Amino acid sequence: MADFHTIRREIRISALCGRQIAEHLVSGLPYETCGVLRGKAAAGGMRIDAFAPIRNVAPDPLHHFVLDPAEWIRECLRGEGLIGLFHSHPSSPPVPSDEDLRQLPLFAGMFRVYLIGSPSGAGSETMLNGYFIDKDAGDRYHLLPAAVRHG
Numbered sequence: 532m533a534d535f536h537t538i539r540r541e542i543r544i545s546a547l548c549g550r551q552i553a554e555h556l557v558s559g560l561p562y563e564t565c566g567v568l569r570g571k572a573a574a575g576g577m578r579i580d581a582f583a584p585i586r587n588v589a590p591d592p593l594h595h596f597v598l599d600p601a602e603w604i605r606e607c608l609r610g611e612g613l614i615g616l617f618h619s620h621p622s623s624p625p626v627p628s629d630e631d632l633r634q635l636p637l638f639a640g641m642f643r644v645y646l647i648g649s650p651s652g653a654g655s656e657t658m659l660n661g662y663f664i665d666k667d668a669g670d671r672y673h674l675l676p677a678a679v680r681h682g
Contacts, residue, residue: 568615579634
């Protein structure tokens with residue numbers, strides 16, 4: 532049996548969902564934006580079919596994100612399909628920061644996918660990196676890079 536760490540991991544995002552994430556990221560600049568992802572397991576990875584933006588209520592939204600508790604609860608009560616979390620890095624690459632990794636255990640048990648987006652220059656172009664959330668034998672969470680495919 533193949534080890535999860537050696538399997539090619541892929542996150543497929545519907546075209547509409549990809550546009551919604553990019554629009555949310557750009558509309559929130561210069562602050563970090565966030566939201567939740569809905570979808571399901573698919574061959575070779577996960578498929579994201581819906582994105583729900585959630586207001587960032589962090590005291591310092593330039594460098595942190597905190598999901599609005601009321602909006603977060605509403606999304607949790609909507610039912611099945613909640614598979615991931617998105618947030619943006621408005622002024623740095625879309626890779627996990629030290630703070631992202633410190634905060635990972637707070638929600639990692641609830642999600643399977645983690646997306647980070649960043650502006651890629653002028654206009655509304657964005658970069659989006661995806662990660663699978665993995666738990667090792669020592670009960671520590673890790674982010675494993677995944678290919679992000681649109682469409």
